[in-house]
Amino acid sequence: MAKPDYINEFEGWKQEFVHHYPITVRFSETDAFGHLNNTVAFVYFEQGRINFFKEIGLVEEWFSKSGEAIPVTADLHCDFMKQVFFDEELLIHVKVHEIGQSSVELHYKITNDKQEVCMTGRGRMVQISRETGKPVIWSEGSRSKLEASMNK
Amino acid sequence: MAKPDYINEFEGWKQEFVHHYPITVRFSETDAFGHLNNTVAFVYFEQGRINFFKEIGLVEEWFSKSGEAIPVTADLHCDFMKQVFFDEELLIHVKVHEIGQSSVELHYKITNDKQEVCMTGRGRMVQISRETGKPVIWSEGSRSKLEASMNK
Amino acid sequence: MAKPDYINEFEGWKQEFVHHYPITVRFSETDAFGHLNNTVAFVYFEQGRINFFKEIGLVEEWFSKSGEAIPVTADLHCDFMKQVFFDEELLIHVKVHEIGQSSVELHYKITNDKQEVCMTGRGRMVQISRETGKPVIWSEGSRSKLEASMNK
Amino acid sequence: MAKPDYINEFEGWKQEFVHHYPITVRFSETDAFGHLNNTVAFVYFEQGRINFFKEIGLVEEWFSKSGEAIPVTADLHCDFMKQVFFDEELLIHVKVHEIGQSSVELHYKITNDKQEVCMTGRGRMVQISRETGKPVIWSEGSRSKLEASMNK
Numbered sequence: 343m344a345k346p347d348y349i350n351e352f353e354g355w356k357q358e359f360v361h362h363y364p365i366t367v368r369f370s371e372t373d374a375f376g377h378l379n380n381t382v383a384f385v386y387f388e389q390g391r392i393n394f395f396k397e398i399g400l401v402e403e404w405f406s407k408s409g410e411a412i413p414v415t416a417d418l419h420c421d422f423m424k425q426v427f428f429d430e431e432l433l434i435h436v437k438v439h440e441i442g443q444s445s446v447e448l449h450y451k452i453t454n455d456k457q458e459v460c461m462t463g464r465g466r467m468v469q470i471s472r473e474t475g476k477p478v479i480w481s482e483g484s485r486s487k488l489e490a491s492m493n494k
Numbered sequence: 495m496a497k498p499d500y501i502n503e504f505e506g507w508k509q510e511f512v513h514h515y516p517i518t519v520r521f522s523e524t525d526a527f528g529h530l531n532n533t534v535a536f537v538y539f540e541q542g543r544i545n546f547f548k549e550i551g552l553v554e555e556w557f558s559k560s561g562e563a564i565p566v567t568a569d570l571h572c573d574f575m576k577q578v579f580f581d582e583e584l585l586i587h588v589k590v591h592e593i594g595q596s597s598v599e600l601h602y603k604i605t606n607d608k609q610e611v612c613m614t615g616r617g618r619m620v621q622i623s624r625e626t627g628k629p630v631i632w633s634e635g636s637r638s639k640l641e642a643s644m645n646k
Numbered sequence: 647m648a649k650p651d652y653i654n655e656f657e658g659w660k661q662e663f664v665h666h667y668p669i670t671v672r673f674s675e676t677d678a679f680g681h682l683n684n685t686v687a688f689v690y691f692e693q694g695r696i697n698f699f700k701e702i703g704l705v706e707e708w709f710s711k712s713g714e715a716i717p718v719t720a721d722l723h724c725d726f727m728k729q730v731f732f733d734e735e736l737l738i739h740v741k742v743h744e745i746g747q748s749s750v751e752l753h754y755k756i757t758n759d760k761q762e763v764c765m766t767g768r769g770r771m772v773q774i775s776r777e778t779g780k781p782v783i784w785s786e787g788s789r790s791k792l793e794a795s796m797n798k
Numbered sequence: 799m800a801k802p803d804y805i806n807e808f809e810g811w812k813q814e815f816v817h818h819y820p821i822t823v824r825f826s827e828t829d830a831f832g833h834l835n836n837t838v839a840f841v842y843f844e845q846g847r848i849n850f851f852k853e854i855g856l857v858e859e860w861f862s863k864s865g866e867a868i869p870v871t872a873d874l875h876c877d878f879m880k881q882v883f884f885d886e887e888l889l890i891h892v893k894v895h896e897i898g899q900s901s902v903e904l905h906y907k908i909t910n911d912k913q914e915v916c917m918t919g920r921g922r923m924v925q926i927s928r929e930t931g932k933p934v935i936w937s938e939g940s941r942s943k944l945e946a947s948m949n950k
Contacts, residue, residue, distance in 0.1 A: 346873070369696055370533050370689050372526035374580055374861075375928075379522045380871040381844055384837040385674050392673055405732060405830075415836040417802070419875040425931065428526055428709060429696075472831075475881065498721070521848055522841050526709075527776075532719040533688040537826050540685055544825055557678075557884060567684040569650070571723040577779065580861060624679075627729065674837050676830035678884055683826045732830055 346421045348439075348449065348464045356459065359435035359451055361491070363393040367430045378426040383461050384418060387450050390434030391467070394448070398487045411469050411478040416445060418465035424458055431455050438492050444469050444477035446488055498573045500591075500601065500616045508611065511587035511603055513643070515545040519582045530578040535613050536570060539602050542586030543619070546600070550639045563621050563630040568597060570617035576610055583607045590644050596621050596629035598640055650725045652743075652753065652768045660763065663739035663755055665795070667697040671734045682730040687765050688722060691754050694738030695771070698752070702791045715773050715782040720749060722769035728762055735759045742796050748773050748781035750792055802877045804895075804905065804920045812915065815891035815907055817947070819849040823886045834882040839917050840874060843906050846890030847923070850904070854943045867925050867934040872901060874921035880914055887911045894948050900925050900933035902944055 349355045365386055373379040395401040395413070403409045426432065435451040450463035469478045480488070501507045517538055525531040547553040547565070555561045578584065587603040602615035621630045632640070653659045669690055677683040699705040699717070707713045730736065739755040754767035773782045784792070805811045821842055829835040851857040851869070859865045882888065891907040906919035925934045936944070 368689065368693055369525055370531045370692055373521055374524035374528045375868050376526045380874065381522050381837065381840040384840050385672065388674055388837055389672055412831050415878050417877045418836065421873045422871050520841065520845055522844055527716050532722065533685065533692055536685040536688050537824065540826055541824055564679050567726050569725045570684065573721045574719050673829055674835045677825055678828035678832045680830045685826050
């Protein structure tokens with residue numbers, strides 16, 4: 343399988359992840375081909391991403407009722423490298439790749455309990471106003487937290 | 495299979511449904527046993543129910559942003575009579591069984607394209623205040639619409 | 647809220663659960679009313695149930711490729727007692743209520759981190775042949791495992 | 799929003815779709831931000847894709863129990879251009895972009911009832927052996943069907 347173009351050098355890239363979130367494959371997430379349905383990878387990405395934002399202290403405002411800014415998905419990409427089956431224990435790894443004015447590009451790596459990479463991915467989140475839908479520039483504090491996560 | 499206790503007389507009960515909503519089984523809704531995953535029956539009930547409320551003119555207020563009352567699920571019951579597989583074309587039938595002060599009990603019947611009953615079900619919805627979570631008594635108008643659906 | 651009719655005495659019933667499985671509410675499981683979508687309760691029941699079967703040693707055969715008997719859902723019932731929101735940490739409690747020839751009735755209790763009961767439920771699973779769809783009577787071993795779980 | 803790099807010229811690209819599949823946004827597919835949860839886009843892609851394969855006559859073998867070859871997702875990409883809300887009526891458009899030895903790259907376009915583009919996407923499917931997991935080269939017949947769909 344060809345290397346996805348968002349990965350420069352696979353071995354180095356694999357080492358750069360610090361944050362991860364454990365998920366066990368649910369039976370309702372399998373499909374009639376007997377494996378994990380492809381659409382569930384993006385549910386796992388979302389859970390890994392939210393957990394990452396929580397760990398670096400970005401999530402409270404977004405999920406409070408009064409939060410004016412919310413994060414939305416601008417794009418998402420997943421490369422499926424290895425089939426995954428019911429009851430496998432996975433780790434969803436997430437890291438910041440690049441920080442924009444009001445957006446952030448995240449990279450994803452999903453590994454199984456043999457440390458094999460099953461999926462890789464990337465995607466850009468944008469912080470927008472809940473009312474107007476327009477982008478909301480990162481506060482100093484938010485930007486610092488995203489940057490700090492890159493230097494661990 | 496024993497008759498569910500919310501059905502008095504099966505043949506008569508089956509005839510009482512007027513409203514229905516078509517759904518084709520999605521591949522992502524199957525599981526590794528090769529059939530429709532049991533949890534999806536309740537997604538189908540929800541779609542049938544919302545469509546029913548829409549057809550009788552109850553839904554606009556609930557789903558507007560300013561809607562103060564929203565319908566929530568008090569209980570749900572499903573009896574699985576016949577396995578369902580990928581790509582089957584189903585009809586989700588819904589009718590009012592009983593109207594309370596601020597609640598309504600609905601009955602459900604899911605049939606396949608041979609008019610076989612695959613699932614039956616029932617459940618009570620309660621209209622509550624979005625702010626307080628307390629029950630909100632049906633308006634005259636809402637009650638009339640629910641009643642009218644029973645006399646068709 | 648009225649007590650569901652499958653519960654004789656609520657306080658005693660609540661104490662009878664030994665097995666439980668932790669689940670954190672995912673963002674993709676919420677809906678536009680801001681809370682957990684009702685249909686997800688049954689996904690949680692399924693995960694609690696499978697974990698229960700695993701803990702008592704019943705699951706290997708069912709989920710192996712060569713397994714001839716599989717468990718299917720005969721019916722499911724959920725009572726929704728308390729709204730649940732994003733990121734809440736829940737416990738899915740499962741116990742055997744009654745053992746039939748080829749079936750078992752399970753009871754469910756979902757609690758939040760304040761030990762409040764958010765949902766209760768019940769449902770019957772039947773062991774069937776993957777080929778014929780006919781019920782398969784419990785082996786001595788399987789029946790013993792189900793019985794043993796009731797005497798803890 | 800920048801044009802995704804898999805689209806050369808947006809106006810021309812938009813015109814090239816012949817096959818489409820209608821989907822109405824379900825309530826259970828929304829999330830607590832009030833809009834369609836991002837992960838559901840890939841469920842819609844899957845349904846559009848399967849319907850496309852069905853229309854061109856490729857699907858029977860894959861979904862029969864005896865089918866030795868099955869299509870799996872190699873990668874998937876979605877660009878989110880416009881928020882989508884409960885009950886919107888969407889069309890999922892699918893076309894072949896490129897045919898490989900045992901794979902095919904598909905492009906996706908999701909439009910609302912004002913013909914606005916809400917999501918675009920692309921992804922590669924590979925035909926593999928259910929037993930070995932190895933790629934299975936397209937038969938003459940399958941390749942012809944995929945090619946024919948490009949010349950409409």
